[in-house]
Amino acid sequence: MAAETASPLPSNTFPSQPTKITSIKILAESPGLTSIPATHTFTPDLHGQVTSVPEGSIPVIDYSLLISGTPGQRSEIVHELGRACEDWGFFMVINHGVPQKLLSSILDGCRGFFYLEEEEKQEFKGSHVLDPIRSGTSFNVSVEKAFYWRDFLKVFVHPVFYSPTKPAGLSEVSLEYSQRVREIARGLLTGISESLGLEGSYIEKAMDLERGKQIFIANLYPTCPQPELAMGMPPHSDHGLLTLLIQNGIGGLQIQHKGKWVNVGTHSNSFLVNTGDHLEILSNGRYKSVLHRAMVNSKGTRMSIAMAHGPSLDSVVSPAPELLVSSEGDEPAAYIGMKYKDYLELQQSNKLDGKSCLDRVRISAV
Ligand SMILES: O=C(O)CCC(=O)C(=O)O
Numbered sequence: 001m002a003a004e005t006a007s008p009l010p011s012n013t014f015p016s017q018p019t020k021i022t023s024i025k026i027l028a029e030s031p032g033l034t035s036i037p038a039t040h041t042f043t044p045d046l047h048g049q050v051t052s053v054p055e056g057s058i059p060v061i062d063y064s065l066l067i068s069g070t071p072g073q074r075s076e077i078v079h080e081l082g083r084a085c086e087d088w089g090f091f092m093v094i095n096h097g098v099p100q101k102l103l104s105s106i107l108d109g110c111r112g113f114f115y116l117e118e119e120e121k122q123e124f125k126g127s128h129v130l131d132p133i134r135s136g137t138s139f140n141v142s143v144e145k146a147f148y149w150r151d152f153l154k155v156f157v158h159p160v161f162y163s164p165t166k167p168a169g170l171s172e173v174s175l176e177y178s179q180r181v182r183e184i185a186r187g188l189l190t191g192i193s194e195s196l197g198l199e200g201s202y203i204e205k206a207m208d209l210e211r212g213k214q215i216f217i218a219n220l221y222p223t224c225p226q227p228e229l230a231m232g233m234p235p236h237s238d239h240g241l242l243t244l245l246i247q248n249g250i251g252g253l254q255i256q257h258k259g260k261w262v263n264v265g266t267h268s269n270s271f272l273v274n275t276g277d278h279l280e281i282l283s284n285g286r287y288k289s290v291l292h293r294a295m296v297n298s299k300g301t302r303m304s305i306a307m308a309h310g311p312s313l314d315s316v317v318s319p320a321p322e323l324l325v326s327s328e329g330d331e332p333a334a335y336i337g338m339k340y341k342d343y344l345e346l347q348q349s350n351k352l353d354g355k356s357c358l359d360r361v362r363i364s365a366v
């Protein structure tokens with residue numbers, strides 16, 4: 001693995017640092033750290049050009065209108081959802097009904113996990129992509145050339161609920177949070193099905209959401225002495241259908257929109273939602289999976305919690321046949337079918353040669 005072949009770091013620059021970095025939090029807490037290791041350095045142009053979108057241009061979906069609005073309000077929101085998925089692959093959800101207290105509690109619980117002693121976290125390390133609890137650093141260390149300024153905890157919370165047993169209380173809060181967020185994701189997917197001209201329950205049934213995979217991902221991005229040379233999480237798209245994200249009031253998420261990186265900022269009491277690879281496949285490319293990345297800063301530790309909602313592991317995901325016929329004639333399928341489980345394994349493998357997993361299932365136009 002690249003992490004094991006990295007050359008030792010000069011001891012005068014990084015005083016008390018182990019050669020193999022297993023926690024960015026520990027590294028960031030090293031006394032007198034003023035620069036970052038070569039293993040974690042990116043060339044500045046990787047940050048690319050960033051634009052700030054004018055306030056109000058990121059789509060906002062009022063969830064309460066989707067669930068309990070008048071028929072007219074509901075059809076308006078379904079239309080807005082479709083536009084948001086098509087134009088951005090990203091939107092904010094407000095009036096979702098999850099109490100602010102639960103959002104704070106889950107962020108506190110995850111902070112508690114990251115602040116456990118390193119030895120205590122060892123039992124939750126995991127190794128395989130299908131291990132129900134995994135924690136560690138970076139993104140996918142087996143295939144990366146440079147490492148990211150990020151520690152993470154990844155837990156499967158549905159169809160079987162798992163949780164680290166420490167810190168006390170995390171498990172209960174995580175169960176409640178997972179259930180509430182899953183309900184919202186299902187409500188949104190009902191609206192998204194309708195926006196595609198399908199029955200409301202289409203995605204629910206076709207993707208077997210009763211047994212759908214829900215993955216809880218907590219990210220910790222400690223303060224970084226050289227944020228312009230580091231990356232919290234590289235540009236990527238999420239597997240699955242929809243990811244719902246919250247953060248601790250410190251921004252860092254950027255999404256790609258019309259070829260430019262856009263700062264998303266912080267929006268208290270709302271979920272930031274992005275469409276995933278399997279919605280792109282199911283919709284035959286109408287709703288593209290959005291590229292996004294996380295930047296770091298020198299001012300404060302950032303935390304985010306992403307909740308990914310995918311099909312059941314055994315679902316074979318391919319374009320919905322109903323979307324391949326239109327009044328203008330037949331539309332060819334643009335993706336091959338692949339079992340969700342196989343997709344996850346392929347994504348984490350080193351068999352992609354720098355390509356995205358989506359490229360592997362996309363049928364290129366001849
Ligand atoms: O921390 C963020 O804002 C992004 C997290 C993310 O993209 C992920 O966990 O997949």
Ligand SMILES: [Fe+2]
Pocket residue numbers: 236237238243292306
């Ligand atoms: Fe992501």
